[in-house]
Amino acid sequence: MKREITCIGCPLGCSLEVSLADGQVVAVAGNECPRGASYARQECVHPERMVTALIPVPGRTTPLSVRTQRPIPKDKITACLRVIAAARPSLPIRIGDVIVPDVADTGVAVIATRDLA
Ligand code: SF4
Structure with missing residues (x-):
């Protein structure tokens, strides 16, 4: 399964393509830096928000x-x-x-x- 999300780590807003298998992130593409991959793993597996x-x-x-x-x-x-x-x-x-x-x-x-x- 693939999911498209936008990284919110910086103003560049990279479009990330996240590959998931069994609810886990197996690959991230489109990120310009490692923070994008971290964000994708967080957002797709355990999303959090400030309230x-x-x-x-x-x-x-x-x-x-x-x-x-x-x-x-x-x-x-x-x-x-x-x-x-x-x-x-x-x-x-x-x-x-x-x-x-x-x-x-x-x-x-x-x-x-x-x-x-
Ligand atoms: S992947 Fe890196 S460069 Fe791209 S939006 Fe996220 S933090 Fe910014």
């Missing part, structure tokens, strides 16, 4: 912006967003504060990306 979101804060017009500390498995995004939506952080909040310590059993924290006094 960003806004949490409304009662009494404030400005919501709290948050993100996962590192990428999480793509199939955990919906669960992650549910947990973030249910979060009720108390003020004040500093950039980098942990809002959810282990979101959706990923072992990854959700942190604030701005101060909110």
